[in-house]
Amino acid sequence: MQEKELIPHLYRAEFRKITAVLGKVFGIAHIEVAEDIVSDTFLLAAETWGLKGLPNNPTAWLYTVAKNKAKDMLKHDSIFNQKVVNEIKYSSSELHEIEIDLSGKNIQDSQLQMMFAICHPGIPAEAQIGLSLRILCGFGIEEIAVAFLSNKETINKRLFRAREKLKELNVKIEFPPEAEINKRIQNVLTTLYLLFNEGYYSATRDKVLRHDLCLEAMRLTYMLIENESTNKPFVNALLSLMCFHASRFDARTNPKGELVLYDEQDTRLWDRQLITRGEYYLNKAATGNEISKYHLEAAIAYWHTIKNNDEEKWEKILQLYNKLLIIEYSPIAALNRTYAVSKVYGKEKAIEEAEKLNLNNNHLYHTLLGDLYFTVDPHKALEHLNQSLKLSRSAADKKIITGKIRKLDLEKK
Amino acid sequence: MNEFVLIFRTDYLPEVKFSPDEMQSMMQHWQNWMGGIAAQNKLADSGNRLGSNGNTLQPGSVITNGPYAEIKEIITGYIIIRAESIDEAAEMAKGCPLVVGGGGQVEVRNIVPMNG
Structure with a gap:
């Protein structure tokens, strides 16, 4: 590895691990102190390594320095020490020598427990994603701001409020009891799915960053699979779903960064390897008696990886959407179901179903009706596409809709 | 929005047998109909299908064989939907495979709300 890439690489790989372990030691109320210590450690690394050259084992160096910084903080900042000790309620034997364990096992456990703490239903979904990116994925504030099409101040404020809320709710960094895992993990999965979607559907043009968001969501989901008590069939289903979606990552944007719709994608760009992985996790998901929404969505995503467009494919997809x-x-499932109806039973039938949906404020609804009316009644199609254009917010969406309107005009001539 | 129960009634005709293909197609019709209601966010409860085994208890502990309210007609299941009015609920019931394909009836009943 090039030396100049070393620190960003280590930062991405190690920041989250050390932060999780220190955060676990300090408790959720002091999570920011943990983040600061790790940031300081990296700053010191940059200065020291620049001056003296690289240590033999940079990761071990980071762990030692972070550990010492944390211990110093606990030893010399008596107010902080008291707070930590009071809140965590260590047993008396541990009172003075708080152990900071940076072994692989403890890193893994701390990260999983942190995942449960952050994906807490008490804080808004957007804040959960932001905190996940910061603490579980080691993203810089700048990167998070770009991902959310926002600025550093806004993101800092959002994360601050989220941390305050976690403190207020006195969220514990621990595994939920075995009996509660199935319930608590739902919120974790929702956040991971949103994180994935943030990357997949994000309006930001930064393709590398978007790809990273998807990979991070997959990595965190994979961590749940690696851990025995969270390796549930529906977690495998979620990872399967992510693999299938991610397989089209390269096909769904053109070199100019514009969105390419499913029907128009170059199927040679679909990533076979990810499709195979998706199939693997879908098979692993097929145990137990429960069919979760992730199973159904993964099965739908599976059928979308089948290249031919015959009726059987769309019939299966329709039944799964049902x-x-x-x-x-969900509105998006209702719209996608209607699209599948059009593929199986034709446009007239789909229009009839679409007009019952009552989603007049949704631009995708009008885009769908625009597509369905396209050849059936171009005037109505134009009305819907114009409405869609009015309601849509992202530039990428507007571009696609304008493209459709232009095509429509040509066909009328 | 109010809630309504759609009660499915069919004639109990055990002598009528369906081929697997027919059953597959029946299943798809049911799924499409329920999916269509769910897509409008108007499916409150996907309800239950009832089997054909049953006894009916009468006053005086008289047990009659079979679940039949009237001769040969049984309730085979129900779902609960959301609609503004009983007319809208009935309109939604029109798409039910029992009504479309014949072979049964759908009874539409309002649910009396417990809170106000």
């Missing part, structure tokens, strides 16, 4: 909607309604 089941998904029966379990849990």
Whole structure:
């Protein structure tokens, strides 16, 4: 590895590990102190290594320095020490010598426990994603700001409020009791899925960053699979779903960074390896009696990796969307189901179903109706596409809709 | 939005047998119909299907064989939907495979709300 890439690489790989371990030692109320110590450690590394050259084992160096900084802090800042000791309530034998264990096992455990703490239903989803990116993924504030199309101040404020809320709720950094895991993990999975979607559907043009967000969401999901008590069928289903979606990552944008719709994608760009991995996790998900929404969504995503466009494919997809909607309604599933109806039963039938959906404020709804009416009634199609253009917010969406309107005009001539 | 129960009634005809293909197609019709209601966010409860085994208890501990309310007609299941009015609920019931394909009836009943 090039030396100039070393620190960013280590930062991405190690920041989150040390932060999780220190955060676990200090308690959620002092998570920011943990982040600061690790940031300081990296700063010291940059200065020292620049001056004296690289140590033999840079990771071990970072662990030792971070550990010493944490111990110093506990030893010399008596107010902080008291707070930590009071809140964590160490047993008396541990009172003066707080152990900081940076072994692989403890790093893994601390990160998982941190995941449960951060993905807490008491703080807004957006803040959960932000904190996850910062603490579980080691993203810089700048990067998070770019991912959210926001600025550093806003993100800092958002993270600050989220940390305050965790403190207020007195969230513990620990595994939920075995009996509660199934319930608590749902919120973790929702956050990981949102994190993935943030990368997959993000309006930011930065393709590398978006790709990173998807990979991070997959990595965190994989951590849950590696751990026995969280290796549940629906977690495998979620990872399978992410693999299938991610397989189209390169196909769904063109070299100019514009979105390419599913029907128009160059299927040679679909990543076979990720599709195979998706199939592997889908098979692993197929145990137990429960069919979760992630199972259904993974199965839908699986059918989308099949290249031919025959009726069987869309019939299967339609049935899966029916089941998904029966379990849990979402506008996007309702729209996708209607699209599948059009593929199986034709546009007239789909229009009839679409007009019952009552999603007039959703730009995707009007885009769908625009597509369905495209050849059936171009005037109505134009009305819907114009409405969609009015309601859409991102430049990428507007571009696609304008493209459709332009095509429509050509066909009328 | 109010809630309504759609109660499915069919004639109990054990002598009528369906081929696997027919059953597959029946299942798809049911799923499409329920999926269509769910897509409008109007499926409150996907309900239950009822089997054909049953006894009916009458006053005086008289037990009659079978779940039949009237001769040969049984309730085979129910779902709960959300609708503004009983007319809208009935409109939604029109798509039910029992009504479309014949072979049964759908009873639409309002649920009396417990809170106000």
